[in-house]
Amino acid sequence: MEALQALLRSRExxxxxxxxxxxxxxxxxxxxxxxxKLMNFCGTHEWTTVHFGIRSLVPPNVELVAGPGCPxxxxxxxxxxxxxxxxLDGVTVYTFGDAYRLPALKPVRGARSLIEARAAGGDxxxxxxxxxxxxxxxxxxxxxxxxxxFETTAPSYALPLAKGLVPPNLKLITALxxxxxxxxxxxxxxxxxxxxxxxxxxxxxxVSTVTGAEPWDRLARELGLPAVVSGFEPVxxxxxxxxxxxxxxxxxxxxxxxxxxLVTWEGNVAAKKLIAEVFEVADAAWRxxxxxxxxxxxxxxxxxxxxxxxxxxxxxxxxEGDMPVGCRCADVILGLAKPTDCPLFMKACTPSxxxxxxxxxxxxxxxxxxxxxxGGLADAVAxxxxxxxxxxxxx
Amino acid sequence: MCWGVxxxxxxxxxxxxxxxxxxxxxxRVLLLVDAAPGxxxxxxxxxxxxxxKPEEALEILLAxxxxxxxxxxxxxxxLDKAIEELRSSLAGAAPSKAAGGSH
Numbered sequence: 269m270e271a272l273q274a275l276l277r278s279r280e281x282x283x284x285x286x287x288x289x290x291x292x293x294x295x296x297x298x299x300x301x302x303x304x305k306l307m308n309f310c311g312t313h314e315w316t317t318v319h320f321g322i323r324s325l326v327p328p329n330v331e332l333v334a335g336p337g338c339p340x341x342x343x344x345x346x347x348x349x350x351x352x353x354x355x356l357d358g359v360t361v362y363t364f365g366d367a368y369r370l371p372a373l374k375p376v377r378g379a380r381s382l383i384e385a386r387a388a389g390g391d392x393x394x395x396x397x398x399x400x401x402x403x404x405x406x407x408x409x410x411x412x413x414x415x416x417x418f419e420t421t422a423p424s425y426a427l428p429l430a431k432g433l434v435p436p437n438l439k440l441i442t443a444l445x446x447x448x449x450x451x452x453x454x455x456x457x458x459x460x461x462x463x464x465x466x467x468x469x470x471x472x473x474x475v476s477t478v479t480g481a482e483p484w485d486r487l488a489r490e491l492g493l494p495a496v497v498s499g500f501e502p503v504x505x506x507x508x509x510x511x512x513x514x515x516x517x518x519x520x521x522x523x524x525x526x527x528x529x530l531v532t533w534e535g536n537v538a539a540k541k542l543i544a545e546v547f548e549v550a551d552a553a554w555r556x557x558x559x560x561x562x563x564x565x566x567x568x569x570x571x572x573x574x575x576x577x578x579x580x581x582x583x584x585x586x587x588e589g590d591m592p593v594g595c596r597c598a599d600v601i602l603g604l605a606k607p608t609d610c611p612l613f614m615k616a617c618t619p620s621x622x623x624x625x626x627x628x629x630x631x632x633x634x635x636x637x638x639x640x641x642x643g644g645l646a647d648a649v650a651x652x653x654x655x656x657x658x659x660x661x662x663x
Numbered sequence: 664m665c666w667g668v669x670x671x672x673x674x675x676x677x678x679x680x681x682x683x684x685x686x687x688x689x690x691r692v693l694l695l696v697d698a699a700p701g702x703x704x705x706x707x708x709x710x711x712x713x714x715x716k717p718e719e720a721l722e723i724l725l726a727x728x729x730x731x732x733x734x735x736x737x738x739x740x741x742l743d744k745a746i747e748e749l750r751s752s753l754a755g756a757a758p759s760k761a762a763g764g765s766h
Contacts, residue, residue, distance in 0.1 A: 269669055424710040478713075
């Protein structure tokens with residue numbers, strides 16, 4: 269495994285992939301594609317892009333944009349508010365570390381986040397996975413889990429529920445979301461705003477490990493675009509970009525799988541069965557994006573006894589785009605704005621004092637750019653000094 | 664959030680497994696795939712969501728090679744070397760797999 273990772277981070281292989289990218293990009297430029305916008309839908313792809321400096325390796329007519337790919341960022345404020353309220357009412361609240369600091373739009377009895385609810389005396393416990401909460405909840409009286417996540421995370425809830433392992437005192441604040449409908453929304457948003465349209469989909473490798481590549485193929489065909497399901501090493505991503513450009517040059521639509529060491533066409537069939545057993549697809553609210561049809565998972569039938577919304581009569585997330593004033597996170601999530609376009613970025617909003625949701629999670633686009641992107645200074649200076657050189661010699 | 668980390672399976676008990684992330688980090692995880700001791704899985708949020716098939720990575724390198732030959736001899740050479748390295752590491756994986764399963 270280490271040997272494989274080293275290969276997929278090697279200068280030689282990255283060089284080959286970059287040369288391929290340049291070849292197809294110039295072919296596309298010659299055919300009048302002034303700009304080719306490719307969108308990713310996974311915070312980890314954005315992490316790889318920024319961490320390994322992938323944007324500096326692609327030619328200027330190829331634009332890499334982050335779309336909705338961070339479950340924490342799009343978790344509606346109502347879910348956080350519900351968790352804070354329950355924590356302050358004496359209910360044990362389990363959460364992933366990423367959502368622990370997530371700010372609610374309005375404070376609940378003075379607490380804006382679960383970390384503040386804990387400081388105010390609430391019993392908030394950060395866990396590594398749902399299974400940890402299942403084990404721990406046997407000792408707690410009333411308990412809820414802030415159940416966020418995409419398709420990747422859904423089976424981790426579904427397995428213990430389907431096997432009857434979850435104690436009756438443990439309920440879920442369900443906030444599970446599905447990625448293809450949000451991808452569709454983001455791709456449509458660019459067109460609605462009159463921005464450069466998205467020309468290709470970098471599909472999320474770990475979501476697809478569960479769902480398979482098939483849903484991305486269906487979406488790509490519906491939209492007349494190419495999609496490549498990509499892995500997360502730099503060579504994975506570069507090879508996926510090269511394949512997308514090649515597909516564009518050849519006029520191909522539909523999905524291909526680059527991340528074949530993990531992703532199949534049909535995905536993890538057992539995990540998909542568990543999800544279908546426990547959850548049903550429902551319209552769902554996304555923070556900043558409003559309600560997207562058939563984009564969420566809610567507990568079905570007998571599993572509703574674990575539904576915290578019903579148990580505690582909590583107000584469910586509505587259609588309002590619940591972003592704090594001045595925050596451009598909604599546009600950042602949709603790939604309509606870069607973090608550096610936001611006037612608050614690295615000023616009123618930093619990783620140590622996040623103002624908007626995209627700065628909270630380690631997978632949020634703003635947090636990734638803040639940690640590894642240098643706040644845009646390097647790019648601005650490089651552009652001003654004309655340092656963005658062609659890269660032929662490095663291949 | 665959809666971060667996945669590869670780990671080696673040490674023990675399987677029903678739908679749980681003990682996995683080794685390397686560097687002495689071991690954890691009990693939910694098993695959402697058929698995996699045996701010695702297999703590599705990707706772990707996300709406390710669950711093994713997929714089994715890694717490293718030999719499939721070869722396919723990508725071979726596909727890259729197909730086009731790299733038209734790019735430059737150096738590019739094709741770099742790929743040949745990478746393919747060779749991966750093949751030998753895959754061949755070498757078999758005995759260590761057995762060793763992994765024995766303890």
